[in-house]
Amino acid sequence: xxxxxxxxxxVLLSMTVAHGLFFWxxxxxxxxxLQQEDYxxxxxxRFVLERRAFDRRGTAVSLCAALLSFWWWPAAxxxxxxxxxxxxxxxxxxxxxxxxxxxxxxxxxLWIVAWxxxxxxxxxxxxxxxxxxxxxxxxxxxxQLVALxxxxxxxxMHLDERRRQVQLVAQARERLEEVKPLIIGxxxxxxxxxxxxxxxxxxxxxxxxxxxxxxxxxTLMGLTRxxxxxxxxxxxxxxxxxxxxxxxxxxxxxxxxxxxxxxxTTIGSMHLNRxxxxxxxxxxxxxxAQGVDPxxxxxxxxxxxxxxxxxxxxxxxxxxxxxxxxxxxxCRIRCTGLSAxxxxxxxSWQGRTYRGSTPLVGDLALRNAAGAxxxxxxxxxxxxxxIALLATQQPVDQRLRPVVRGGITYLMDGYNSNxxxxxxxxxxxAKITANKRYLMxxxxxxxxxxxxxxxxxxxxxxxxxxxGIIFVGETNRAAWSLPGSDKLIFCTDREAxxxxxxxxxxxxxxxxxxxxxxxxxxxxxxx
Amino acid sequence: MKPxxxxxxxxxxxxEHEVSVLTGLEAIDAMDxxxxxxxxxxxxxxxxxxTGPQLLQRSFYRxxxxxxxxxVTLLPHPGSGGLYHLxxxxxxxxSCFFLAMHGSNGEDGTLQGLLELAQVPYTGCDVAASAVTxxxxxxxxxxxxxxxxxxxxxxVDREEARTQLTAxxxxxxxxxxxxxxxxxxxxxxxxxxxxxxxxxxxxxxxxSTFNIDxxxxxxxxxxxxxxxxxxxxxxQGAATPSVVEIPFATQxxxxxxxxxxxxxxxxxxxxxxGMAGASRIIDPSDLDPAVEASVQSIACQAYxxxxxxxxxxxxxxxxxAQSQLYFNELNPIPGSLSYYLWSRSNPRLLYPSLIDHLIxxxxxxxxxxxxxxxxxxxxxxxxx
Numbered sequence: 044x045x046x047x048x049x050x051x052x053x054v055l056l057s058m059t060v061a062h063g064l065f066f067w068x069x070x071x072x073x074x075x076x077l078q079q080e081d082y083x084x085x086x087x088x089r090f091v092l093e094r095r096a097f098d099r100r101g102t103a104v105s106l107c108a109a110l111l112s113f114w115w116w117p118a119a120x121x122x123x124x125x126x127x128x129x130x131x132x133x134x135x136x137x138x139x140x141x142x143x144x145x146x147x148x149x150x151x152x153l154w155i156v157a158w159x160x161x162x163x164x165x166x167x168x169x170x171x172x173x174x175x176x177x178x179x180x181x182x183x184x185x186x187q188l189v190a191l192x193x194x195x196x197x198x199x200m201h202l203d204e205r206r207r208q209v210q211l212v213a214q215a216r217e218r219l220e221e222v223k224p225l226i227i228g229x230x231x232x233x234x235x236x237x238x239x240x241x242x243x244x245x246x247x248x249x250x251x252x253x254x255x256x257x258x259x260x261x262t263l264m265g266l267t268r269x270x271x272x273x274x275x276x277x278x279x280x281x282x283x284x285x286x287x288x289x290x291x292x293x294x295x296x297x298x299x300x301x302x303x304x305x306x307x308t309t310i311g312s313m314h315l316n317r318x319x320x321x322x323x324x325x326x327x328x329x330x331x332a333q334g335v336d337p338x339x340x341x342x343x344x345x346x347x348x349x350x351x352x353x354x355x356x357x358x359x360x361x362x363x364x365x366x367x368x369x370x371x372x373x374c375r376i377r378c379t380g381l382s383a384x385x386x387x388x389x390x391s392w393q394g395r396t397y398r399g400s401t402p403l404v405g406d407l408a409l410r411n412a413a414g415a416x417x418x419x420x421x422x423x424x425x426x427x428x429x430i431a432l433l434a435t436q437q438p439v440d441q442r443l444r445p446v447v448r449g450g451i452t453y454l455m456d457g458y459n460s461n462x463x464x465x466x467x468x469x470x471x472x473a474k475i476t477a478n479k480r481y482l483m484x485x486x487x488x489x490x491x492x493x494x495x496x497x498x499x500x501x502x503x504x505x506x507x508x509x510x511g512i513i514f515v516g517e518t519n520r521a522a523w524s525l526p527g528s529d530k531l532i533f534c535t536d537r538e539a540x541x542x543x544x545x546x547x548x549x550x551x552x553x554x555x556x557x558x559x560x561x562x563x564x565x566x567x568x569x570x
Numbered sequence: 571m572k573p574x575x576x577x578x579x580x581x582x583x584x585x586e587h588e589v590s591v592l593t594g595l596e597a598i599d600a601m602d603x604x605x606x607x608x609x610x611x612x613x614x615x616x617x618x619x620x621t622g623p624q625l626l627q628r629s630f631y632r633x634x635x636x637x638x639x640x641x642v643t644l645l646p647h648p649g650s651g652g653l654y655h656l657x658x659x660x661x662x663x664x665s666c667f668f669l670a671m672h673g674s675n676g677e678d679g680t681l682q683g684l685l686e687l688a689q690v691p692y693t694g695c696d697v698a699a700s701a702v703t704x705x706x707x708x709x710x711x712x713x714x715x716x717x718x719x720x721x722x723x724x725x726v727d728r729e730e731a732r733t734q735l736t737a738x739x740x741x742x743x744x745x746x747x748x749x750x751x752x753x754x755x756x757x758x759x760x761x762x763x764x765x766x767x768x769x770x771x772x773x774x775x776x777x778s779t780f781n782i783d784x785x786x787x788x789x790x791x792x793x794x795x796x797x798x799x800x801x802x803x804x805x806q807g808a809a810t811p812s813v814v815e816i817p818f819a820t821q822x823x824x825x826x827x828x829x830x831x832x833x834x835x836x837x838x839x840x841x842x843x844g845m846a847g848a849s850r851i852i853d854p855s856d857l858d859p860a861v862e863a864s865v866q867s868i869a870c871q872a873y874x875x876x877x878x879x880x881x882x883x884x885x886x887x888x889x890x891a892q893s894q895l896y897f898n899e900l901n902p903i904p905g906s907l908s909y910y911l912w913s914r915s916n917p918r919l920l921y922p923s924l925i926d927h928l929i930x931x932x933x934x935x936x937x938x939x940x941x942x943x944x945x946x947x948x949x950x951x952x953x954x
Contacts, residue, residue, distance in 0.1 A: 248777065248780060248781065249732055250732070398770075399770065400770070424732070425732060425733055425734065425735055425736075427735045427736045427773065428731065428732055428735045428777065430773075431735060431770075431773035431774045431776065431777040432777050434770070434771075434773075434774035434777070434778075435774055435777055435778040435781070
């Protein structure tokens with residue numbers, strides 16, 4: 044459309060401004076979802092299709108403007124105003140949502156490229172299309188294409204990102220070579236962030252300066268950034284949580300961060316949909332055991348069959364098993380008392396029994412504590428000091444953390460999405476003193492073919508120990524629809540669930556808030 | 571006369587960060603605007619310094635949008651002229667630095683060291699007095715050497731405890747009996763104070779203390795006790811005491827919550843008033859005058875011995891069963907600068923007058939220090 048008259052120019056300018064603003068605001072929302080999908084274009088594409096994250100508002104405005112513009116040109120200007128209004132109504136993903144958009148340098152690069160590609164394409168369209176009505180038809184199409192422009196950008200920038208990553212990893216290697224910390228790697232299907240926090244606190248406070256973060260930083264680039272930005276001369280230990288997103292993930296992490304010691308928490312069903320089989324998960328996690336220095340230390344959860352097998356298959360100079368149940372354990376912990384304030388325990392280690400208390404609750408948390416204890420003790424920490432430390436060790440936020448407010452005990456377990464953690468949460472809920480017990484949950488995800496079965500099993504367990512179950516969302520609804528149970532209340536979203544909960548809770552009651560799904564599993568708000 | 575610019579420093583890299591913000595904002599509110607132009611300088615928890623009018627709004631601290639502020643610093647050489655703005659490169663001239671800092675890197679001599687290097691006037695104690703008074707064990711050691719009454723204690727070092735906690739606990743229990751008080755040696759505002767009655771709790775309290783300080787101080791817990799505080803000011807060339815106060819504790823020892831999170835019994839909360847909002851009796855009429863006189867006398871001696879300046883607060887423990895008074899600690903920059911005590915004391919100073927006194931003292935002390943000769947004996951270079 045070449046502007047020959049003032050009216051043409053006005054239409055062109057107003058539409059371009061509206062188009063740019065709409066793309067700017069909408070693309071940020073999609074960028075948040077893309078970020079939560081680890082910038083994986085295929086997974087993002089699946090999300091868009093499965094969640095039907097298609098535009099409605101922008102398209103409706105554009106089509107209306109198109110129809111009217113064919114016979115009355117000022118309608119194009121009104122349409123531009125309406126599209127600006129739609130853009131301004133967009134939520135700000137940097138301030139809203141459970142997991143907000145982090146405008147990292149990579150995110151910013153992707154966003155700028157996506158926007159540039161969009162503007163380039165729009166420019167071409169403007170040159171080719173000569174009628175405002177048809178231009179609005181194209182805008183309707185572009186409204187649908189925002190997700191596509193955002194989704195394909197990681198593919199367009201793959202080589203550039205790869206080059207940048209190689210440079211950053213090289214800088215991290217240099218820093219590691221300079222500081223030479225003793226590296227401790229932690230992996231497992233679940234429990235690795237909690238165990239890492241325990242190991243971090245114990246090693247730092249009982250042995251010396253340690254680099255670790257309570258956040259779930261567990262990817263190559265996340266750890267590279269931690270090393271580049273936070274590893275300082277004087278750090279004697281570095282604790283790295285190592286996540287497996289596919290076979291080879293942990294091996295790559297071990298190349299950057301060759302561990303002297305390793306801790307394997309569990310080989311479970313988390314991310315079964317990604318790996319396909321339990322055996323593949325085990326192989327992926329065993330890459331840490333393979334990476335540990337043969338003269339080093341391997342600490343595995345002896346109660347977990349997979350972790351025990353890994354310990355047997357990859358022995359090191361010192362290989363230790365910890366846990367609560369199995370017959371042959373090097374470090375055994377047993378809960379001897381439980382309340383909303385924490386647990387009392389007995390811990391057996393090298394022929395001695397230590398008695399102590401801790402704010403941690405649940406067998407899973409105590410097992411993690413035993414793992415952290417034996418790893419730190421084996422590295423030279425005083426066992427008495429470690430037991431005293433456990434008395435001060437608060438649970439990581441949203442990992443079975445008891446909080447008492449207004450006489451109501453809240454067991455905050457928002458980050459748990461695995462059958463063992465969920466089961467442990469229900470066990471604690473059943474054991475603590477309370478008038479009425481409630482559960483609020485959306486169920487568990489990423490369990491592949493066993494997702495429905497595991498959700499049903501825990502639904503039945505919950506029905507046995509809870510007075511009320513507030514179920515959130517649609518994802519696992521079928522599995523939680525227990526026939527004949529009058530304890531279930533279904534809520535569409537988290538806000539409604541909290542409202543329902545508030546109406547029922549009274550002082551003396553206890554509630555387990557189990558799992559909080561990322562935005563990707565929430566209904567996509569109006570687009 | 572044009573008001574002189576005074577930079578009010580608050581915040582800082584300390585567990586007492588929030589308390590310091592309250593003290594700073596109170597001081598700014600009370601400053602006489604005809605005489606002084608207060609410039610708020612917020613030291614963030616990462617140690618960066620910021621200024622900007624937003625800092626005067628209490629609501630700003632809920633969200634802390636630091637990007638909206640102007641980052642500044644003080645260059646560590648004489649004649650730098652004031653606050654240097656990192657972005658624009660301009661300098662805001664400052665006539666006096668008013669310290670409303672509490673805890674580490676603010677009240678312990680480190681910040682005072684920077685101000686000394688920059689050779690600028692600042693309120694309160696100098697480097698040595700700040701460093702000694704912030705360390706409870708060092709303070710008590712000095713006072714004990716001068717026969718002032720202090721409780722027996724034992725300092726526990728983190729490095730030592732890491733390797734032999736059980737032996738240290740055994741050793742402690744041969745000297746001191748339960749109940750015991752465990753506290754960090756170099757923090758104030760009752761942060762990290764534990765009362766313990768069992769061996770397990772003692773070990774846990776020590777380990778917990780080592781999260782915030784390298785040294786823990788263990789003392790016997792006096793029960794029943796009366797806490798008595800008094801403020802001291804350098805006035806007309808001598809240490810001068812205020813009236814005393816008896817703070818109320820909700821538990822057996824005064825906690826951080828008692829000091830800062832209760833609103834002085836007010837029925838309607840208007841936000842924390844800092845230390846000024848704690849529940850207390852000021853100038854109690856039923857306190858034995860001999861005890862009050864002893865408190866004031868010992869506090870003045872301690873203030874003078876430790877070389878303090880500005881306004882300080884000395885805290886005492888009175889063992890009501892044994893009628894025995896013990897000096898507990900000296901706060902070189904007390905919460906709310908203890909202004910609430912001076913409005914009933916002799917000399918009677920309302921908060922604006924107290925602030926004026928502190929600034930004027932800082933400026934005259936700076937002038938005296940500047941007059942000291944720093945001339946280097948010449949001739950050495952010529953022989954090189």
